[in-house]
Amino acid sequence: MVSALFPLIVTRAETRRGGKVLVGPVDLTLEGAGCTVVIGPNGAGKTSLLRLLHGIARCHAGRIEWQVDAAAARRAQSFVFQRPVMLRRSVAQNLAYPLAIRHTPRAEIAARVARWAEAVGLTAMLDRPAPVLSGGEQQKLALARALITEPELVFLDEPCASLDGRATREIEAILTRVAAAGTRLILTTHDMGQARRLADHVVFLHAGRVFETASAARFFDAPATPEARAFLKGDIVE
Amino acid sequence: MIDLWDGVVQALRLVAGLDATLTDIALRSLQVTLSALGIACLIAFPLAALLAVRRFRWRRTVIAVLNALMGLPPVVVGLVVYVLLSRSGPFGVLGLLFTPTAMIIAQVIIIVPLIASIAHQSLRDLWHDYHDLLISMNVTQGQKLRTLMWDARRALLTAALAGFGRGIGEVGAIMIVGGNIDNATRVMTTAIALETGRGDFALALALGFILIVMTVAINLAVHTLGRTEREGRW
Numbered sequence: 355m356v357s358a359l360f361p362l363i364v365t366r367a368e369t370r371r372g373g374k375v376l377v378g379p380v381d382l383t384l385e386g387a388g389c390t391v392v393i394g395p396n397g398a399g400k401t402s403l404l405r406l407l408h409g410i411a412r413c414h415a416g417r418i419e420w421q422v423d424a425a426a427a428r429r430a431q432s433f434v435f436q437r438p439v440m441l442r443r444s445v446a447q448n449l450a451y452p453l454a455i456r457h458t459p460r461a462e463i464a465a466r467v468a469r470w471a472e473a474v475g476l477t478a479m480l481d482r483p484a485p486v487l488s489g490g491e492q493q494k495l496a497l498a499r500a501l502i503t504e505p506e507l508v509f510l511d512e513p514c515a516s517l518d519g520r521a522t523r524e525i526e527a528i529l530t531r532v533a534a535a536g537t538r539l540i541l542t543t544h545d546m547g548q549a550r551r552l553a554d555h556v557v558f559l560h561a562g563r564v565f566e567t568a569s570a571a572r573f574f575d576a577p578a579t580p581e582a583r584a585f586l587k588g589d590i591v592e
Numbered sequence: 593m594i595d596l597w598d599g600v601v602q603a604l605r606l607v608a609g610l611d612a613t614l615t616d617i618a619l620r621s622l623q624v625t626l627s628a629l630g631i632a633c634l635i636a637f638p639l640a641a642l643l644a645v646r647r648f649r650w651r652r653t654v655i656a657v658l659n660a661l662m663g664l665p666p667v668v669v670g671l672v673v674y675v676l677l678s679r680s681g682p683f684g685v686l687g688l689l690f691t692p693t694a695m696i697i698a699q700v701i702i703i704v705p706l707i708a709s710i711a712h713q714s715l716r717d718l719w720h721d722y723h724d725l726l727i728s729m730n731v732t733q734g735q736k737l738r739t740l741m742w743d744a745r746r747a748l749l750t751a752a753l754a755g756f757g758r759g760i761g762e763v764g765a766i767m768i769v770g771g772n773i774d775n776a777t778r779v780m781t782t783a784i785a786l787e788t789g790r791g792d793f794a795l796a797l798a799l800g801f802i803l804i805v806m807t808v809a810i811n812l813a814v815h816t817l818g819r820t821e822r823e824g825r826w
Contacts (some may be wrong), residue, residue, distance in 0.1 A: 405724075408728060410724055410727050410728055416629075428730050429730060431726065431728075432729070433724075433725075433728040435724060435725070439721060439722065439724065439725040441722070441739070441743055442718075442743040442744075443743065451729075452729055455729065455730075455731050455732075455735050567703075587770075
């Protein structure tokens with residue numbers, strides 16, 4: 355399934371904070387299927403790029419063009435943050451929240467909450483306060499909350515950072531399932547193993563600019579730029 | 593020391609005998625303060641949430657003024673309300689002076705800045721945590737305010753209790769605008785002031801003890817009903 359939002363065309367887009375350019379100018383075209391992994395060294399601007407594309411960060415220059423109007427594009431997206439933000443409510447209420455603000459009927463909310471709680475293994479914790487869950491459970495809840503509205507596109511900012519191997523495997527299994535079901539994923543990661551496991555396409559970012567975009571197979575086998583080659587070898591990229 | 597002991601004994605006697613005057617004064621105190629508190633919360637909570645969420649030109653100034661108004665002298669508030677409600681004042685035609693309504697108005701003016709300032713601190717911190725999530729979920733301004741106020745409900749309860757404490761213990765403003773009229777506008781604090789002036793320290797102390805017990809009991813009841821020490825860590 356190909357999302358109607360795509361192709362996403364980014365032209366000379368740039369976001370700044372306090373006069374400093376965080377990322378950009380970025381030129382990028384993303385097609386509507388699969389999983390794109392944004393990689394790059396620390397401070398390359400991966401998080402800022404995701405925030406810029408999603409609209410949390412302001413686009414100070416250039417253009418970000420979806421194939422539908424901006425409001426419809428925003429409604430069809432969701433975002434999973436590196437540090438999961440838990441509403442001070444129960445697990446069930448956290449899951450229900452994105453549906454409630456869209457005025458989804460109560461019966462529908464209850465059914466979807468039950469389905470997604472089961473999908474991420476949180477059924478037994480539905481009545482527990484979300485902020486007291488473990489880091490892995492919180493990230494699974496954040497993921498389920500992002501997916502419960504059935505978005506066409508999900509941005510994930512280092513979704514497995516600081517999680518142990520088991521929690522990472524569970525999160526990756528969910529991501530693989532939803533990507534197979536047709537949800538478009540754009541995620542950042544530091545973990546090259548995870549990038550190889552999940553990526554269909556790779557965007558290599560360095561110093562706030564896109565240095566390379568390629569299919570995962572091509573990027574990992576034969577990176578085109580010296581910076582990407584150095585990064586994959588584990589060298590310090592300057 | 594004897595006065596203090598006499599006060600305790602007389603307080604117990606008044607409570608045990610369900611003294612009609614005492615009951616009347618205590619109920620009026622609660623009626624005035626709880627009414628003022630309800631109105632103040634309806635004003636202060638959305639105002640605090642709006643100040644946490646919205647960015648506008650004079651926002652910092654409004655917050656600074658609100659914080660400064662926490663120390664508003666009640667006697668001055670009473671005087672201003674008196675002038676506004678007096679027969680020759682702009683609202684004199686309403687005939688509210690020396691009524692419980694005038695006392696409620698004065699208390700609302702006194703406790704709104706206090707409740708709004710305390711609530712704003714909590715809501716601002718919560719908004720800092722929620723900002724990116726709620727923006728990414730495309731919530732409307734109204735939904736943002738409701739979400740913040742609901743999720744910070746325990747902190748808002750604390751702000752409301754602070755407002756209740758200030759209101760129930762207030763004497764200067766309500767003495768001026770209420771007039772301390774027996775069976776009409778006399779409340780616990782004005783009654784204490786009156787009995788002290790008359791030299792009946794035992795009765796004044798008795799009323800004081802009852803006021804303290806009443807305030808503590810209401811705080812405990814609200815905390816218990818609000819389950820502030822249970823349900824996780826917030």
